Amino acid sequence: MAPGAWWEEPVHPLERAWVGIAALVAVVFFSAMMLVWHALGQQNVRGRAYRVDPKAYQTEVERFVQQYRVGEEAGQPVVAPPPGSDVYMLAQRFRFYPILRLKAGERYVLHVASIDYLHGFSITQPHVWNLQLYPGYEWVIPFTPREPGTFHMACNDFCGVGHEMMLGKIVVER
Amino acid sequence: MAQSAEARTCPVTGFRVHRAAEDLVKANAVAAVVALLLGGLAAIVVLFTRWMGAFPPETFYQYLALHAWNLLIFWIIFFEIALLHFAGSIMLNTRPASPTAGWLAFALMVLGALMVERAILTNPLNHLSFQPYPPLRGTPDFYLGTILFAGGALLGVGVFFATVHRAYREGTHTGPLPLVVFGAFVAAVLAVATLLVGALVFVPAFLWSAGILPELNPFLWKVAYWGFGHPSQQINLAATITVWYLLSQLTVGGRTPSEKVSRAAFVLYLVAINLGSAHHLQTEPSGALSVGWKWINTGYLMHLAVLGSMIHAFAVPGSVEVGQRLRGYSRGLFDWLVRGPWHNPAFSSLVLSVALFGFLGGTTGVIAGTEQLNMKWHNTTAIMGHFHGVVVAGTTLAFMGITWYVLPLIFRRRVVGERWARWQPWLFGIGVGLLVLAFLQLGVRYGLPRKQPDIFRFRGLPLAFQWPTEVYALLTVAGIGGLLALVGGALFVALVVATVLFGKRLTDDELRREYAVPAAAGNPGRSAKELPAVPGTFVLCLVFAAFFVLVYLGNYWNLSRAWPIGG
C-alpha cells in the first residue's frame, strides 16, 4: 500500500453507522437536552450575580437577621422570613450564617455570597443541590424548598485547613 | 542492521533503538514509578480517612496533596514524556534530536517535583490539591516548583517535535506518521497549548505569593485555571488512547478498521477541546458567566470532543477485533474477545482500561459536565468517582499495561513473577471500579462532599449531623475497592522494581521467542478493504450507547425531584 493511501480508503458501513449514531447522541441529543431543560425543567443554574463589597454584604445580612430572627441554635441566629421574600445567607471560614427556617412549597429568592474564600454551597443531607460561591459575588437565585425536613449543609469547596468544620442548616416546615 | 554502541535493532518490533532514546525512556519511566509509589502510599491515609475516619482531619489535606500531585501530575507526566521519547525516536527509527535537551528537561522536572514535595511536606499553606483557588495562597517555592516542572515538560515536548522533524529530514521515516505517533503528536500539541495557559495561572500565582502582585481576581483566576486544567486532562486522554492503539498492535497485532476515522477523531480533540473548560464552571454565579457562553462551550464544543472519544470507543476495540480475526479467531460475534491472550497482563489491562474508562469514566464526565446535572455532582465524591474512572482505571491501568512491554523490550529483562502479573490488572481494575461506583453513588445520591476528612464527627460541632446507613455501606464498598486497588498498585510497583533490579537479562533470541508480537508493530501495510469486518465491536458499542443515554436521562430524572431553582 502506498504511504498515505489510507486517506482514500473506504470506511466500512458498520463504522460509518457508528459515527452517525455517535454524532446524534453526542452532538445533537446531549446539546439539545441542555436547552430543553432550560425551557421545561425546574432546576436551572440561572440567576443573577453582582459584585458586592464583603462589608456591605455583611451589613445587609445582619439587617435581614435582625428583622426576622425567631431564636437561636448552636450559637447561630435562627431566622424565619415570610414566604416569597428575599432570604440571605453568608458564607465565611468556617460557617454558613444564619440558620434559615422556611415554609415547604413556597418560593424564596436566595441571596448568598462568600466574604472571604471560595466555598461550596451544598445542601447535602438530604441531598438537594450544590452551588459555587466566590468572594465578592452575590448570587441571587429563586428556589422553592419542596418538602419539609431538616436539611444539613457542609461546605464542599476546600477553603483551608478547618474546611471540615464549615456547616449550616435549613429547616423546612409544613 | 548492525548492533552498535549507539543503536540496536529491536528483535521483536524491528525498530531502530538508539541508546540515547532508550536511556531517556528508562529515566522518565523510573521517575514515574517512584511517583506512583509515593502517591500510592499517600492514598493509604487518604482512603482510610474517608472510609472510617482513621486519621485526624488535619493530616488529611497534606496527604491528599501528596496523593494528587504525585499521581495526577508526576506519575502521569513522567510516563507521558517517556512515551514521547519512545514514539518520536524509537518508532521513527531516529536518534533523539537533542539528548542533552531531553536530560535537561528531565532534570527540571525532577527538581520541580522535589520542590513541590518539599513545599507540601514543610508548610500547611501548601496543602493544596487541585482546587488551589486564590485567595488560598501557597508559598512561592510551591508555585515555582510547578513552573519548573511544567517548563521541563514543555522542553521534553519540544525534543519530541524536533525528533519527528529529524526523522523526516534524515529519511529514517517517510510518509504519514504511524497512528500511534500521530496520537502522541496530538497529545504533544495539546500539551504545548495547555502548558502555555498554565503559565498564565501559575506565574501570576507565584508573583502574588512572593508579594510582587498585590492581589489576584479569584474569579478570573479560576476561569483561567480551568482553561489549563481541562485541556491538561485532554492530553492524558490522547495519550491513553495512543497507548490503547499501541497495546492492540503489540498484544494481538491489531489495526484500526479505518486509519482515516481514527485520525479524524484525534483531530476533533485539537479542534474542540480547549474550549470545553466551562464544564468545571457550571454552578458559577450566572451573572458572571452567561448561560449562553456556558452552553456554547460545554454544549457543542465539548460534545465535538466527546464525539472524538466515541469514535475511538469503536476503533480501539475494533482494532483488537481486526487483529484477532486475522489471527483466526473469527467464529461468531465475540470469539475474538473470549479467546484473547488473557494470560498476557498487557491484554487484560487493555480490555479493562477501555471498558472501565468508557462505562465509568467517560459517561460520568459528560453527565457531570452537563449544565443542570452538574448541580447534583459539583464538588461531591461523584467527581472523584468520575476522575478515578478516567485517570486511574483508564490512564493508569493503560500505562501499567504498556509497562509489561517496556520491561522486556527496553530494559531487556524478563518480568519477575509473571504469574502474579496476570492478576495485577484484575485486582487494580476491579478495585478501582468498586471505588468509583461507590463514590459516584455517594456523591450524586447522598451529596457526600469531596475533600471532607471528618464526615463522621464534624469535630463534634453543634451543627454536626448523621448520614443515613446506606452511606456507611457504600463507604465500605469504596474502602474494599480502594484496598484491592492499593494491593494491585503495590503488586505492580513490586514486580516492576524487582524486574528492573533483578530480572534476568534477555538475549535477542530469547526476546524473539518469548515476547514475539503477533504481527510486526506499526502499519502492517494491508489495505482497509482486506480487513475483516468488526460486528462484535459494533454490538458492544450499541450496548454502550444505550447505557450512556439511559444513565444520562436517569440523572435528569434524579434532578427533576430536587428543589426547583432558577425559575
Ligand code: HEM
Ligand atoms: C490506588 C488506589 C487509589 C485510591 C484508593 C485512591 C483514593 C482516593 C481518595 C479516597 C481520594 C480522596 C478524595 C476526597 O476526599 O476528595 C482521592 C483523591 C484523588 N485521587 Fe486518588 N486514589 C487512588 C489512585 C489514584 C491515582 C492513580 C490517581 C491519578 C492518576 C489519583 C488521583 C487523585 C486525585 C487527583 C485526587 C483529588 C485531589 C483533589 O481533590 O484535588 N488517585 N483518591
Ligand SMILES: [Cu+2]
Ligand atoms: Cu469551605
